[in-house]
Structures are given as structure tokens and as C-alpha cells.
């Protein structure tokens with residue numbers, strides 16, 4: 205049976221503003237999502253047992269039913285046009301729950317891959333709508349374009365931005381997204397950006413609170429700020445420093461304290477998963 209191997213790229217929130225809170229408790233965001241040319245890798249192989257969805261490789265210690273890859277496959281199953289099961293091999297590269305969207309990206313790549321392999325023939329907007337049930341960050345990975353997002357993160361306006369090199373650092377701490385968003389000290393009233401805004405006018409509204417709750421994140425930001433402009437991505441804990449070229453980013457990566465995980469990558473206007481899928485279909 206044929207195997208389709210696709211990336212599940214990381215994302216960065218180059219800024220994250222919280223404009224308000226909805227009745228259902230979710231927050232209205234204004235954020236700039238961009239993808240990195242580094243991420244998880246998923247290999248999809250159709251199998252003859254049409255009832256089976258098997259996940260192997262790095263199951264990341266997550267029970268099958270909680271794995272966003274499995275959830276994505278199950279949500280798509282009713283639309284499949286061919287009688288086949290699937291084996292999904294995960295090569296985990298991204299830190300879990302770090303604000304780089306690893307789980308959401310895995311889910312989106314699974315929706316895109318199985319839409320093709322199972323010949324579901326759903327459109328990208330239909331897949332993105334399904335993806336929203338799995339998490340607020342899944343739609344942007346399904347659409348696959350660097351974009352300013354509003355709503356909970358599903359209203360996407362593609363945007364062209366400069367290509368940079370990023371050093372992404374994951375301190376050894378797990379930040380709970382739900383804890384941050386339900387915390388009384390989280391600012392929730394940043395006004396929407398006016399047209400002509402510049403990245404220098406923006407920030408991450410979760411950063412001050414997360415620095416206070418998680419000293420490791422404060423240390424990481426302070427350390428990286430010695431070398432380059434730095435922000436936290438999403439609700440953290442990952443932080444990213446921006447460089448003009450690979451050599452400058454690599455030099456700092458090489459001096460990273462051993463207790464921190466880090467990688468360098470370039471941002472891309474289109475998710476590499478989409479590029480790979482197009483090449484496979486042609």
C-alpha cells in the first residue's frame with residue numbers, strides 16, 4: 205500500500221493580542237501566525253483493515269483517544285470514499301504543549317493527508333471547520349498560510365511578511381494554556397490594531413503573566429534578549445529570538461544552557477505540509 209509522508213510544521217505567534225472574552229469563555233484573539241520549516245513528521249499507509257486507525261512511533265505518552273492525530277482521523281472517517289484503514293507513524297520533533305502548535309499541526313496534517321488518501325474530497329474550508337472542533341489552532345495549519353487571525357484563531361487573513369531565522373527555545377516547564385486563559389491577571393482588553401500597524405507596535409499579552417507564574421520562562425526571555433529581539437509564542441513556554449541570518453542564530457544556539465531544548469528554523473509563507481501534498485498529488 206502507498207505511503208504518504210508529510211511534515212507537521214511548528215507555528216509561531218509573532219504577536220498575540222487578547223481583545224476580549226466571549227460568553228463561552230473563549231477569548232477573542234488578534235494574532236499573527238507564521239510557520240517554520242521544522243516540525244513533526246507523519247507517514248500515512250493505507251491498510252486493508254478498514255476499521256483500523258493505528259498510531260505508531262512517538263505516541264508521546266498520550267492515550268490513543270486523546271491523541272489529536274487519532275481524533276483527526278476519527279472525525280474524517282465518516283467521509284472516506286474507499287474501504288481502507290490507516291497506519292500513522294509519528295516522528296515527534298516538537299516540544300509538547302510549548303506554544304508551537306505541535307498537536308494542532310499533527311491534527312491538521314492528518315486531516316489533509318487522509319482527505320487525499322481516503323478520497324474524501326472535502327474542501328480546505330470544510331477541513332478547517334472540522335479542525336476547529338479539535339482546537340483553536342488547527343484551522344490555520346489546515347489553511348496553511350501565514351496569516352493574521354481573529355476570533356478564537358479561525359478567522360484568517362493571509363499576509364506577506366519578511367523571512368527571518370528564529371532560535372526557538374523550550375525551557376523545561378509545561379505551561380497550561382487553560383490556566384493562563386482563566387487567570388484573573390491576564391489582560392483581555394487590547395484594542396484591535398489600526399491599519400498600517402508595525403510588528404514593533406505588538407507584543408504577547410500572555411507574556412507578563414506567564415513570566416510571573418513560570419520563572420523559567422522569565423529566565424529564558426532574559427537570556428535570549430541579550431542577543432536578539434525575543435518574544436514568547438502562544439501561551440508558552442517556548443520563546444523565539446529573531447535573527448537576520450542562519451549563522452547568527454546558530455552561534456547563539458551553540459551557547460544555549462544544556463537544560464534547555466532549542467532549534468533554529470526559517471519562517472515560511474506557506475506550510476511545508478501543503479507544498480509536499482501538492483508535489484505528491486502532481
Ligand SMILES: C[C@@](CO)(OP(=O)(O)O)[C@H](O)COP(=O)(O)OP(=O)(O)OC[C@H]1O[C@@H](n2ccc(N)nc2=O)[C@H](O)[C@@H]1O
Nearest residue numbers: 229230231303304305339340341356381382385438439440
Ligand atoms: C494560545 C494559542 C494561540 O495560538 O496557542 P498555544 O499557546 O496553545 O500554542 C491558541 O489560541 C490555543 O489554541 P489551542 O491550543 O487549540 O487551545 P485549545 O486546546 O482550543 O484551548 C485550550 C483552552 O485555552 C482557552 N482558550 C483557547 C483559545 C482561545 N482563543 N481562548 C481561550 O480561552 C480555553 O480555556 C480552552 O479550553
Ligand SMILES: Nc1ncnc2c1ncn2[C@@H]1O[C@H](COP(=O)(O)OP(=O)(O)O)[C@@H](O)[C@H]1O
Nearest residue numbers: 270271272300301302303304305306307308310
Ligand atoms: N500528537 C500530539 N502531539 C502533541 N500534543 C498532543 C498530541 N495529541 C494530543 N496532544 C495534546 O495537545 C497539547 C498540545 O497541543 P498543541 O496544539 O501542541 O499546543 P501547543 O501549541 O501549546 O504546543 C499537549 O499538551 C498534548 O497533551
